[in-house]
Amino acid sequence: MSAHRPFAPSTNTMAREGVEVGPQHQIGERQGALPGPLTIISAGMHGNEPAGVLALQRILAHLQATDAPIRGRFVALAGNISALRCGLRYIDRDLNRQWDRGSLDRLQSEGLRGYAEDIEQQELLQDFETLTRHHLGTVNLLDLHTMSAKGVPFIVTCDSQDSRTLANQLLLPGIAGLEKAIPGTTLEHFLAQGYRAVAVEGGQHRDPRAVDLLEAVSWRMLVVTGILDQSQVPDLAAKEQLLLAEAAGSPQHVVVRYRHGVAPEDGFEMLPGFRNLQAVRAGQVLARDRSGEVVAPQDGFILLPLYQKSGNDGFFIGS
Numbered sequence: 001m002s003a004h005r006p007f008a009p010s011t012n013t014m015a016r017e018g019v020e021v022g023p024q025h026q027i028g029e030r031q032g033a034l035p036g037p038l039t040i041i042s043a044g045m046h047g048n049e050p051a052g053v054l055a056l057q058r059i060l061a062h063l064q065a066t067d068a069p070i071r072g073r074f075v076a077l078a079g080n081i082s083a084l085r086c087g088l089r090y091i092d093r094d095l096n097r098q099w100d101r102g103s104l105d106r107l108q109s110e111g112l113r114g115y116a117e118d119i120e121q122q123e124l125l126q127d128f129e130t131l132t133r134h135h136l137g138t139v140n141l142l143d144l145h146t147m148s149a150k151g152v153p154f155i156v157t158c159d160s161q162d163s164r165t166l167a168n169q170l171l172l173p174g175i176a177g178l179e180k181a182i183p184g185t186t187l188e189h190f191l192a193q194g195y196r197a198v199a200v201e202g203g204q205h206r207d208p209r210a211v212d213l214l215e216a217v218s219w220r221m222l223v224v225t226g227i228l229d230q231s232q233v234p235d236l237a238a239k240e241q242l243l244l245a246e247a248a249g250s251p252q253h254v255v256v257r258y259r260h261g262v263a264p265e266d267g268f269e270m271l272p273g274f275r276n277l278q279a280v281r282a283g284q285v286l287a288r289d290r291s292g293e294v295v296a297p298q299d300g301f302i303l304l305p306l307y308q309k310s311g312n313d314g315f316f317i318g319s
Contacts, residue, residue, distance in 0.1 A: 018050075018086055019044070019050035019087070021053060021078045021081050021084050021085065025078050025079070025081060025124055025127050026075065027056050027060065027078050029075040029076065030060070030064075030068075030070050030074045031070075032072055032073065033069065034069075034072075035071065036073070036226055036227060037071075037072040037073075037225050038072060038075070038131060038132065038135045038137065038138070039072065039073070039142070040077060040128075041074070041077070041142045041144065042077040042186065043056055043077070043079065043143075043214070044084045044144075045080055045096040045143065046090065046096060046145065047080045047082070047087060047090060047091075048083070048087055048088055048089045048308070048310075049089075049145055049146045049205055050084060050206075051146050051206075051207075051211045051213075052202070052214045055144065055211050055214040055218055056076040056144075056218065058211075058215050059218055060076060066232075068232045069232075070227050071226055071228075072137065074227050079095060079096070079120070079186070080120050082116050089311065090117055090310070091117065092115040093115050093117045093118075094312075095120055096186055097182070097183070097184040099184050099185055100184040104189070107121060107122065107125075128189075132195075138225070139196070140195065140197070140225045141187070141196070142199070142221045143185075143197070143198075143199040144200055144202060145200065146202055146203055146204060146207075146210045147203065147205065147276055148204070148307040148308040148311075149204065149270075149274060149275060149276050149307050150275050151275035151276025151278060152246060152250045152275075152276050152277040153172055153200065153202045153217075153246055153247075153276075154174065154254075154277065155173070155174050155200050155217075156174075156179060156199040157175065157198060158176075159180075160196070160197075162196045166198055166225075169224040170198070170200070170220055171217075171220060171243040171244055171247065172243055172247050173247055173252050173254065174253050175254050175255075175303065175318060176253070178256050178303070178316065179191070180256075181259040182313065186199075196225075200214065200217050201304070205308075213246065215239070216240070216243050219239055220236075220239065223236070254301055254303070255319060256303065256318045257317055258300075258317040259313060260316070260317075261312055261314065262306070263312060265290075267288075268288075268294070268314050269287060269288055270287045270306055270307055270315065274315075275305075276302070277303065279299075279301055280300060281296060282297065282298045283296065286302065287315070297317065298317060298319070300317040300318055301317070301318050301319065302316070302317060303315065303318050
């Protein structure tokens with residue numbers, strides 16, 4: 001693995017274009033004297049989602065300041081470093097869409113093809129391999145994300161009993177089927193290795209509240225995976241209450257039934273005001289594109305409505 005270079009928590013405000021990250025993907029780590037799991041929390045796979053990086057910097061600063069004893073090993077990783085510095089979703093290609101088996105095989109057989117994200121992915125693969133190669137216990141992954149829309153944060157659950165059990169302990173609504181509707185995510189890669197893996201969509205991209213939400217769910221992850229005892233987390237009850245309050249009144253389990261894919265030439269534009277996990281009706285106008293109105297194909301809850309220029313997922317419908 002690349003050598004760890006510790007650095008202080010960023011003073012970056014959410015209004016800035018980029019986020020301060022070190023030259024390596026590893027933001028920091030804590031190694032316990034007692035045996036335990038390996039828990040990896042990653043953030044910034046999309047460079048326009050800095051909140052997760054800032055949340056992890058806060059956690060590492062606290063653990064270092066208090067020298068809190070832990071079990072096992074906790075590692076925090078930044079994903080697309082180049083894009084994070086620029087505040088862009090990606091430089092050349094979406095890093096969180098190229099972790100499927102075919103893409104990984106092409107990277108191995110063809111090598112780097114001149115894309116910035118190929119370099120990022122090759123480095124991350126090396127880091128993942130180094131971290132997991134000699135670890136004999138449980139390996140857990142939490143991948144932190146944010147959304148372009150406002151609305152309820154949620155956990156991406158997967159078709160794995162271990163991952164569903166883990167997701168159910170993180171106090172936010174669980175969305176199933178999203179990992180199948182969006183191929184090539186980091187989550188897909190970790191699940192293929194047989195690890196416990198979940199992702200979280202933790203609020204709107206540059207809302208300072210998203211940092212608090214992702215920090216809270218990350219602390220909770222460290223507790224439920226056995227890295228930390230509850231007593232070692234500052235104001236854990238308040239952090240858990242924050243998550244529960246965000247989830248209040250929302251459906252707790254939703255299955256993705258429909259994905260509306262978009263391409264740049266479509267001229268896709270969401271109508272304003274839709275919120276994540278908002279109820280919609282079949283036939284309701286949700287967006288417009290060059291062909292006219294885009295309507296909901298069925299009753300359900302809208303997920304991840306697209307309010308940013310980049311991205312090929314216009315919205316999802318779940319029920």
